[in-house]
Amino acid sequence: MSVPDPNIRFTYEDYRSLCDAADQRYELMDGEIVMVPAPTTRHQRVSRELEYLILNHVKKHDLGEVFDAPVDVVLGKGKDRQVVQPDIVFVAKERAGIVAEAAIEGAPDLVVEILSPSTEEWDRRYKKAVYARYGVREYWLVAPDTETIEVYVLEQDALMPSGVFAEHEPVVSRLWPDLALDPKEIF
Template sequence: MLPSPKKYSYEEFLDLTKDKRAEFIDGEIYLLASPSFEHQIVISKLNIELMNFFKNTNCIPILYPFDVIFENENTGEINVVQPDLTIICDKENITDKGYKGIPKLIIEVLSPSTASIDYIKKMSLYSKFKVEEYWIINPRNKTLQIFVLEKDLYIEYAALTSEDIAYSYSFNGLSINLKDIFNW
């Protein structure tokens, strides 16, 4: 039997990762590597589209590295993630330490080293804290999966390729031509 990974407290996480990009999920620390070119170009193009859509609204897209802090006040449980893109509609929850609240939409761009974390750990965390919509983009395959929270579980709302247009479940009128995002 393999030993289980060490669980850390939130305070240990803060102390151990002062000068590092890291996430803290269910007591485990995940150090973040530098992203690939494909990752960066996809997220940059997507951010431009989102900034234009959310201009003059109460919502704002935020690029990583920016801490999104999920805290269960009843249990004291704290998780910290740095999604590639986060749509925040309650700006009053932005502090000097990051954002402490529940985003309406989180977007992750897969890297080979993070795919299992994005699909398993983060999907579980986001559903637990009731993030309404979750997008996972695969830049190598040029695909996008949109998941929507239904009865505390994510269901696949759409599975799209670079030839498709992505329509948000949560934001009426938000559509992204994936050909524009995957064209580099």
């Protein structure tokens, strides 16, 4: 069995070549290509319902664009480049320039990750730090098992807790003060 060489860092070009040739989802984090497991059907249902509610609000008010996985979000440049595929992404209309043909090239305004047992620690710790470093304004962690939504907002250089929403507690967002999502509509 071979041992990976920690001095080898993959580039964005390596990542794109692998993704073009593979029938899997991957992310590029700190020069390492990480396979992302396929989501469960429950994960997909929750993602679909939440995206539907967000998309309706965004379209009704002409606020920007909403994307769902798999879409590459490219953060940083050169050897510090990270590539993630969040479950749901929102880019505000005034920042539409970061939306390119192949990827979103910069920090979205909102990133949503639906938690799975196999990725929860990764989403809670590592990705949260990456999103803060590159300026994601809001980060939502959606937990199907507990039927809760945790909202984090960017304050200075950190994503800080804004609230945990469950049952009939409306999810509120600084991005859309006029939107109140009922978690029961999502779970």
